[in-house]
Amino acid sequence: MTTVYFGSGWLSDKQNQAHRDAMQAIETSPAIDDRLHSYVPLEHQYKDIRVDQHPEYAQDTEWSSATFNGDLVGIKTTDITLGVYIPEEEDVGLGVEIGYAHNLGKYVLLVIPDEDYGKPINLMSWGFADNVIKMSALKSFDFDQLTYDYYAGSVY
Amino acid sequence: MTTVYFGSGWLSDKQNQAHRDAMQAIETSPAIDDRLHSYVPLEHQYKDIRVDQHPEYAQDTEWSSATFNGDLVGIKTTDITLGVYIPEEEDVGLGVEIGYAHNLGKYVLLVIPDEDYGKPINLMSWGFADNVIKMSALKSFDFDQLTYDYYAGSVY
Amino acid sequence: MTTVYFGSGWLSDKQNQAHRDAMQAIETSPAIDDRLHSYVPLEHQYKDIRVDQHPEYAQDTEWSSATFNGDLVGIKTTDITLGVYIPEEEDVGLGVEIGYAHNLGKYVLLVIPDEDYGKPINLMSWGFADNVIKMSALKSFDFDQLTYDYYAGSVY
Amino acid sequence: MTTVYFGSGWLSDKQNQAHRDAMQAIETSPAIDDRLHSYVPLEHQYKDIRVDQHPEYAQDTEWSSATFNGDLVGIKTTDITLGVYIPEEEDVGLGVEIGYAHNLGKYVLLVIPDEDYGKPINLMSWGFADNVIKMSALKSFDFDQLTYDYYAGSVY
Amino acid sequence: MTTVYFGSGWLSDKQNQAHRDAMQAIETSPAIDDRLHSYVPLEHQYKDIRVDQHPEYAQDTEWSSATFNGDLVGIKTTDITLGVYIPEEEDVGLGVEIGYAHNLGKYVLLVIPDEDYGKPINLMSWGFADNVIKMSALKSFDFDQLTYDYYAGSVY
Amino acid sequence: MTTVYFGSGWLSDKQNQAHRDAMQAIETSPAIDDRLHSYVPLEHQYKDIRVDQHPEYAQDTEWSSATFNGDLVGIKTTDITLGVYIPEEEDVGLGVEIGYAHNLGKYVLLVIPDEDYGKPINLMSWGFADNVIKMSALKSFDFDQLTYDYYAGSVY
Numbered sequence: 048m049t050t051v052y053f054g055s056g057w058l059s060d061k062q063n064q065a066h067r068d069a070m071q072a073i074e075t076s077p078a079i080d081d082r083l084h085s086y087v088p089l090e091h092q093y094k095d096i097r098v099d100q101h102p103e104y105a106q107d108t109e110w111s112s113a114t115f116n117g118d119l120v121g122i123k124t125t126d127i128t129l130g131v132y133i134p135e136e137e138d139v140g141l142g143v144e145i146g147y148a149h150n151l152g153k154y155v156l157l158v159i160p161d162e163d164y165g166k167p168i169n170l171m172s173w174g175f176a177d178n179v180i181k182m183s184a185l186k187s188f189d190f191d192q193l194t195y196d197y198y199a200g201s202v203y
Numbered sequence: 204m205t206t207v208y209f210g211s212g213w214l215s216d217k218q219n220q221a222h223r224d225a226m227q228a229i230e231t232s233p234a235i236d237d238r239l240h241s242y243v244p245l246e247h248q249y250k251d252i253r254v255d256q257h258p259e260y261a262q263d264t265e266w267s268s269a270t271f272n273g274d275l276v277g278i279k280t281t282d283i284t285l286g287v288y289i290p291e292e293e294d295v296g297l298g299v300e301i302g303y304a305h306n307l308g309k310y311v312l313l314v315i316p317d318e319d320y321g322k323p324i325n326l327m328s329w330g331f332a333d334n335v336i337k338m339s340a341l342k343s344f345d346f347d348q349l350t351y352d353y354y355a356g357s358v359y
Numbered sequence: 360m361t362t363v364y365f366g367s368g369w370l371s372d373k374q375n376q377a378h379r380d381a382m383q384a385i386e387t388s389p390a391i392d393d394r395l396h397s398y399v400p401l402e403h404q405y406k407d408i409r410v411d412q413h414p415e416y417a418q419d420t421e422w423s424s425a426t427f428n429g430d431l432v433g434i435k436t437t438d439i440t441l442g443v444y445i446p447e448e449e450d451v452g453l454g455v456e457i458g459y460a461h462n463l464g465k466y467v468l469l470v471i472p473d474e475d476y477g478k479p480i481n482l483m484s485w486g487f488a489d490n491v492i493k494m495s496a497l498k499s500f501d502f503d504q505l506t507y508d509y510y511a512g513s514v515y
Numbered sequence: 516m517t518t519v520y521f522g523s524g525w526l527s528d529k530q531n532q533a534h535r536d537a538m539q540a541i542e543t544s545p546a547i548d549d550r551l552h553s554y555v556p557l558e559h560q561y562k563d564i565r566v567d568q569h570p571e572y573a574q575d576t577e578w579s580s581a582t583f584n585g586d587l588v589g590i591k592t593t594d595i596t597l598g599v600y601i602p603e604e605e606d607v608g609l610g611v612e613i614g615y616a617h618n619l620g621k622y623v624l625l626v627i628p629d630e631d632y633g634k635p636i637n638l639m640s641w642g643f644a645d646n647v648i649k650m651s652a653l654k655s656f657d658f659d660q661l662t663y664d665y666y667a668g669s670v671y
Numbered sequence: 672m673t674t675v676y677f678g679s680g681w682l683s684d685k686q687n688q689a690h691r692d693a694m695q696a697i698e699t700s701p702a703i704d705d706r707l708h709s710y711v712p713l714e715h716q717y718k719d720i721r722v723d724q725h726p727e728y729a730q731d732t733e734w735s736s737a738t739f740n741g742d743l744v745g746i747k748t749t750d751i752t753l754g755v756y757i758p759e760e761e762d763v764g765l766g767v768e769i770g771y772a773h774n775l776g777k778y779v780l781l782v783i784p785d786e787d788y789g790k791p792i793n794l795m796s797w798g799f800a801d802n803v804i805k806m807s808a809l810k811s812f813d814f815d816q817l818t819y820d821y822y823a824g825s826v827y
Numbered sequence: 828m829t830t831v832y833f834g835s836g837w838l839s840d841k842q843n844q845a846h847r848d849a850m851q852a853i854e855t856s857p858a859i860d861d862r863l864h865s866y867v868p869l870e871h872q873y874k875d876i877r878v879d880q881h882p883e884y885a886q887d888t889e890w891s892s893a894t895f896n897g898d899l900v901g902i903k904t905t906d907i908t909l910g911v912y913i914p915e916e917e918d919v920g921l922g923v924e925i926g927y928a929h930n931l932g933k934y935v936l937l938v939i940p941d942e943d944y945g946k947p948i949n950l951m952s953w954g955f956a957d958n959v960i961k962m963s964a965l966k967s968f969d970f971d972q973l974t975y976d977y978y979a980g981s982v983y
Contacts, residue, residue, distance in 0.1 A: 091506055091507075093507075098326075098358065098359060099359065102357075105323060105357035105358055105359065106356070106357045106358075108353055108732065108733040108736060108737075109509075109732040109733065111326060111329060111330070111358050112330070112732060112736050113507055113508070113509060113732075114326060115326050115327065115329065115330035116330075116489070116507040117506060117507040118326075118327065118330075119330075119507075120466060120489050120505055120506060120507045122464075123464040123465070123466060124438070124466050124505045126592070137295035138295060138298075138325075139293035139294060139295050139297065139298035139325045139327070139328055140298065140325040140326060140327035140328070141295065141298065142294075142295035142296065142297065142298020142299040142300075142301070142302065142327075143298040143299070143301050143302040143325070143327035143328055143330075143331060144298075144302060144327060145298070145299050145302060146298065146299040146300060146301060146302025146303035146304075146305075146306070147302035147303075147305065147306060147331075148302075149302075149303065150302070150303060150306030150307070151306070151463075151464040151619075152464075152590075152591040152619040152620075153591070154588060154591060154592050167261060169294075169295045169296040169299070170254075170267060170270060170271050170274075170296060171271065171274065171295070171296035171297075171298075171299035171300060172295055172296070172299055173267060173271065174267070174268070174271035174272075174274075174275075174299075175299060175303075177584070177588050193588055193592045194559055194585060194588060195559075195561075195581055195584040195585040195587075195588045196581070197264055197577075197581060200262070201258075201261035201262045202254065202261055202262075202267050203254060203255065203261065247974055247975075249975075264576065264577040264580060264581075265576040265577060265977075268576060268580050269576075269975055269976070269977060272957070272975040273974060273975040275975075276934060276957050276973055276974060276975045278932075279932040279933070279934060280906070280934050280973045282748070307775075307931075307932040308746075308747040308775040308776075308932075309747070310744060310747060310748050333740070333744050349744055349748045350715055350741060350744060351715075351717075351737055351740040351741040351743075351744045352737070353733075353737060403662055403663075405663075410794075410826065410827060411827065414825075417791060417825035417826055417827065418824070418825045418826075420821055420888065420889040420892060420893075421665075421888040421889060423794060423797060423798070423826050424798070424888060424892050425663055425664070425665060425888075426794060427794055427795065427797065427798035428645070428663040428798075429662060429663040430794075430795065430798075431663075431798075432622060432645050432661055432662060432663045434620075435620040435621070435622060436594070436622050436661045449763035450763060450766075450793075451761035451762060451763050451765065451766035451793045451795070451796055452766065452793040452794065452795035452796070453763065453766070454762075454763035454764065454765065454766020454767040454768075454769070454770065454795075455766040455767070455769050455770040455793070455795035455796055455798075455799060456766075456770060456795060457766070457767050457770060458766065458767040458768060458769060458770025458771035458772075458773075458774070459770035459771075459773065459774060459799075460770075461770075461771065462770070462771060462774030462775070463619075463620040463774070464620075479729060481762075481763045481764040481767070482722075482735060482738060482739050482742075482764060483739065483742065483763070483764040483766075483767035483768060484763055484764070484767055485735060485739065486735070486736070486739035486740075486742075486743075486767075487767060487771075509732055512730070513726075513729035513730045514722065514729055514730075514735050515722060515723065515729065566950075566982065566983060567983065570981075573947060573981035573982055573983065574980070574981045574982075576977055579950060579953060579954070579982050580954070582950060583950055583951065583953065583954035584954075586950075586951065586954075587954075605919035606919060606922075606949075607917035607918060607919050607921065607922035607949045607951070607952055608922065608949040608950060608951040608952070609919065609922065610918075610919035610920065610921065610922020610923040610925070610926065610951075611922040611923070611925050611926040611949070611951035611952055611954075611955060612926060612951060613922070613923050613926060614922065614923040614924060614925060614926020614927035614928075614929075614930070615926035615927075615929065615930060615955075616926075617926075617927065618926070618927060618930030618931070619930070635885060637918075637919045637920040637923070638878075638891060638894060638895050638898075638920060639895065639898065639919070639920035639922075639923035639924060640919055640920070640923055641891060641895065642891070642892070642895035642896075642898075642899075642923075643923060643927075665888055668886070669882075669885035669886045670878065670885055670886075670891050671878060671879065671885065750904070775931075776902075776903040776931040776932075777903070778900060778903060778904050801896070801900050817900055817904045818871055818897060818900060819871075819873075819893055819896040819897040819899075819900045820893070821889075821893060
């Protein structure tokens with residue numbers, strides 16, 4: 048049973064929509080025990096405090112360190128780092144997660160909304176991605192037989 | 204003698220200006236043998252082809268793999284990964300480099316233009332940064348006695 | 360199903376008691392297939408020779424290397440490195456295991472006897488611990504949803 | 516349920532025979548969900564092209580990079596790197612896989628045909644092997660209780 | 672020019688004496704640029720606050736995280752992790768540093784006071800030590816030609 | 828000043844000749860402090876015993892572990908892992924070193940005798956090589972500006 052770390056942004060409507068789409072696809076995947084063994088960072092903010100709603104925590108090193116370390120726990124304790132990846136709204140935080148996950152030997156899967164698939168993505172994300180698929184392909188993605196493939200799109 | 208990998212964007216005027224400022228500061232640093240032993244990605248594009256000037260290479264896996272691997276060589280063969288970091292124009296590629304550099308045990312130094320210092324940066328970049336300084340402090344930064352410190356600004 | 364490496368000392372009565380308490384708690388944990396998939400170093404001494412009972416092996420590099428490598432196998436092939444941690448009897452060997460486990464991306468869980476919880480622990484153990492809990496909380500610890508938290512005690 | 520990466524050569528009759536023997540042994544092992552969760556490199560050549568049958572791909576960096584990265588995916592996403600190891604036909608590719616797998620914290624198991632067991636093997640393979648067993652012992656090898664042991668043979 | 676991270680305890684007179692002896696030996700070593708490029712943790716406590724003198728910081732996560740990360744910077748940015756190692760006063764913090772340093776590929780050198788050399792040390796420290804020497808041998812230790820050797824003493 | 832680990836075989840005349848050629852080229856390289864800071868495994872066999880001359884050590888775990896760990900010290904404490912690589916006599920031990928060196932973030936340079944350059948090499952060696960050059964190019968190879976490039980030859 049494969050487990051998944053969900054790396055995705057939550058700063059725009061498009062990011063939130065893509066996040067929901069990916070969550071839904073994963074929920075129907077037979078190989079993923081989705082609610083029990085996966086890690087969604089927003090569900091693990093330290094003390095359940097979201098800094099976007101409580102800006103007074105934005106300079107609190109206790110909150111910052113704990114939430115940051117929580118995300119690392121998510122990557123460390125799951126098999127796959129799944130990045131919900133939007134070419135024109137690339138997220139530096141997801142970038143950090145990709146570089147970190149790669150070096151721990153995690154499988155890095157980028158999922159791009161269908162309408163954006165093919166658009167240029169950053170070369171560094173491209174290089175550590177083990178596979179880059181369309182959102183609509185996530186539902187039937189074979190998590191039991193993970194393989195390598197290139198992004199069928201361009202880089203910049 | 205310390206060597207530096209230069210991670211920075213080149214997609215906006217601001218990024219280019221910050222890159223030049225950082226290069227200049229490094230050139231005057233007594234601890235850095237700057238031209239000889241540092242690595243600036245744009246000087247190492249495969250076959251000296253810049254994809255922004257030759258968009259036909261944007262889907263060429265040979266060019267992409269080589270340029271990507273060249274950047275990894277830069278990080279691997281230098282002591283410090285210096286990220287020229289602009290809070291409101293954060294770069295996903297630099298994010299990947301930060302995550303990768305951290306796991307290899309490189310010292311990660313983020314340099315922020317003075318006028319942007321203090322603005323919120325992504326939590327994941329914050330977490331792997333060993334130090335986050337102002338551009339004006341780079342010139343006299345003590346590369347011989349590397350230390351850890353927090354960003355004197357906020358995260359999001 | 361989560362698997363656990365058991366790092367603990369066996370040099371004092373207190374260490375042995377804490378070890379037994381932790382083993383018992385793990386045995387009742389629904390998420391841990393305890394006897395089958397966990398690794399208890401004392402059960403894997405090379406050739407079943409315990410050096411405390413056979414001091415003639417204390418300078419035998421064959422025995423030492425094999426037993427040492429066996430412990431690394433235990434850490435490598437399990438999901439969690441659980442350290443039975445006694446503040447006033449900290450064990451250097453457990454320290455080595457914590458540092459090693461962290462770098463392989465293992466979740467590091469320290470378990471402290473209830474009566475000692477809160478006492479100062481070494482800063483380096485503190486820094487790599489993903490969570491530090493009371494012995495009495497181990498039984499119901501949620502191994503399916505691993506999270507990060509600070510030690511509710513002090514460091515030295 | 517343990518998963519296995521199959522590292523083995525396919526350049527001689529002996530290598531092919533040993534590969535088939537190992538596959539067969541694994542298929543009957545109760546601890547291995549062999550067809551579903553294991554990775555056999557030859558089944559994952561990029562675009563299903565085998566370079567020995569299509570020598571025109573021998574200088575194609577797209578094919579080479581993808582097939583190479585596919586092998587790394589195999590090692591990363593499985594628990595054990597099993598090397599079918601023939602002392603007098605040692606394979607440099609398997610050597611690379613052993614070194615890589617070790618550093619990611621994978622358990623490295625070398626399996627040697629019974630008639631060759633005991634013959635000298637390279638010191639570097641010896642050093643990263645967590646266990647070296649006879650082909651006939653693979654069938655009943657306890658994948659649920661992985662342990663360390665030396666090669667009962669010599670090195671060169 | 673080799674650089675050194677100084678891992679040592681400061682909790683007993685014996686530890687402090689051994690620390691001073693090692694510092695002195697290093698200062699006279701021609702291969703070590705000792706004051707400029709080495710890292711002594713006690714000189715890098717966050718905000719120059721020593722928690723033994725300011726116990727009110729013992730539960731301050733900001734101070735703890737920064738000091739802990741400072742020690743990691745010390746290990747990351749130097750070539751050798753030198754542990755001043757006292758067999759009967761083994762330090763869990765040094766243990767963590769040894770495990771961490773090993774995995775980053777640092778050379779781990781343990782230095783034991785002459786009068787304690789030969790006494791049993793913990794098996795896990797033994798296993799990651801690249802060399803274990805007497806204090807009196809440190810002065811003339813060849814830092815330019817680092818080699819591997821066993822501890823000429825016993826383990827427990 | 829760059830330091831080099833010399834990975835090469837010594838089992839055939841061709842390997843020995845190539846090794847000598849590479850050593851000679853390195854000795855004249857201005858960027859390499861060759862005798863002082865490089866590591867040649869054959870010069871570091873444990874107790875100066877070569878197992879090819881003393882076959883009674885071929886099953887001695889003390890000798891084997893120490894010599895193996897010595898080679899790892901060589902890779903860890905140098906900047907570049909240089910493999911003297913002979914396409915038709917590929918060495919499994921060098922393979923292990925390449926995989927290990929890659930994961931520690933070392934620059935992997937393969938040097939092939941001129942008359943063999945272009946011949947097929949194993950895909951796994953190809954994949955971790957940062958550069959693959961002709962023996963005649965080693966003398967003037969720019970060790971101060973390490974770059975990535977493909978093998979101008981084929982793989983199998």
